[in-house]
Amino acid sequence: MDVMTQLQRQWREHTAYLRKEGYLDDQFEQLQKLQDENSPDFVAEVVSIFFDDSEKLLNNMARALEQKVVDFKQVDAHVHQFKGSSASIGAMRVKNLCIEFRNHCEAQSLEECVRCLRKLQYEYSVLKNQLEYLFRLEQQIRAAGV
Amino acid sequence: MASSSSFSSASMALGDEKPHVLAVDDSLLDRKLIEKLLTNSSCKVTTAENGQKALELLGLGDGQHTLNSIASKVNLIITDYCMPGMTGYELLKKIKESPTMKDIPVVIVSSENVPTRIKKCMDEGAEEFMLKPLQKSDVNRLRCQLTKFSNPHKGMLCMGR
Numbered sequence: 001m002d003v004m005t006q007l008q009r010q011w012r013e014h015t016a017y018l019r020k021e022g023y024l025d026d027q028f029e030q031l032q033k034l035q036d037e038n039s040p041d042f043v044a045e046v047v048s049i050f051f052d053d054s055e056k057l058l059n060n061m062a063r064a065l066e067q068k069v070v071d072f073k074q075v076d077a078h079v080h081q082f083k084g085s086s087a088s089i090g091a092m093r094v095k096n097l098c099i100e101f102r103n104h105c106e107a108q109s110l111e112e113c114v115r116c117l118r119k120l121q122y123e124y125s126v127l128k129n130q131l132e133y134l135f136r137l138e139q140q141i142r143a144a145g146v
Numbered sequence: 147m148a149s150s151s152s153f154s155s156a157s158m159a160l161g162d163e164k165p166h167v168l169a170v171d172d173s174l175l176d177r178k179l180i181e182k183l184l185t186n187s188s189c190k191v192t193t194a195e196n197g198q199k200a201l202e203l204l205g206l207g208d209g210q211h212t213l214n215s216i217a218s219k220v221n222l223i224i225t226d227y228c229m230p231g232m233t234g235y236e237l238l239k240k241i242k243e244s245p246t247m248k249d250i251p252v253v254i255v256s257s258e259n260v261p262t263r264i265k266k267c268m269d270e271g272a273e274e275f276m277l278k279p280l281q282k283s284d285v286n287r288l289r290c291q292l293t294k295f296s297n298p299h300k301g302m303l304c305m306g307r
Contacts, residue, residue, distance in 0.1 A: 027279055034182050034282075042182060049175045080228070084257045085175050088279045 004144045011137045018134070023127055027090030044135055050089050054124055057082045061117055065110070075113060076105035093123050165292045166190040166216065170200045170225040170237065176278070180224065183285045192216060197232030200225070206244055220250055221292055227256035227263065235267055242271045253288065255280060
């Protein structure tokens with residue numbers, strides 16, 4: 001099996017794995033379908049914006065939860081934004097955690113919020129690694145095709 | 147791809163201009179997405195990151211008039227509901243209050259399915275209320291409605307898309 005075929009198989013298998021494990025849902029496939037010759041890096045660009053947004057929002061959540069008097073509405077606003085952006089790229093696990101997190105914000109339960117934030121930080125970093133691996137494979141495929 | 151671009155320039159020569167959509171959303175990610183969805187559906191797109199900027203683009207800001215704005219060229223406005231400052235609903239109201247812009251269809255998009263929110267927007271004159279994230283099929287449908295809006299005969303071209 002030549003390098004190109006091997007890489008393409010790895011890419012297919014990894015994408016299927018991410019879908020099967022629920023890291024990604026249909027929306028990610030929608031993004032991939034939007035990519036074309038006019039914007040060959042569309043998915044990578046959108047995901048890069050997602051990474052920037054996510055890191056900012058996770059920091060904001062952490063800081064809001066560290067305050068002496070926690071403003072749960074403020075925390076919820078950050079989580080709501082994160083839920084939106086994760087839904088937009090098809091990051092299903094992250095999105096579902098955000099939904100859970102919003103419930104804790106509404107209940108104004110600090111302990112549950114902190115616990116949820118930790119889970120969210122973990123899930124996000126796992127997803128980031130998975131997607132970066134996928135993009136590395138894509139770069140290798142492109143390089144092999146030249 | 148070369149053949150489709152010459153087709154679109156031929157149809158432009160016939161007066162079949164691309165619909166111009168103004169998309170308003172505070173999320174950069176969502177603006178990128180909607181822009182790509184619309185561009186892939188042969189629409190011209192202008193984006194704005196908030197209601198105030200959208201109004202300015204339409205020449206409806208304080209002390210402005212619609213001359214020299216994109217107001218006369220816009221065929222559709224798509225706005226997110228949840229935005230800091232001015233919500234999509236508030237933007238909708240301002241557009242409907244404008245004698246020049248009130249007939250431009252406004253579509254509200256939201257990540258949340260809240261019946262009272264939907265009713266409020268539809269009562270205020272929104273063309274449609276759609277859930278995020280928008281799909282290609284949603285945009286295809288809007289595109290088709292736009293064509294029918296401007297020219298009843300063009301509606302026939304929407305078949306099979």
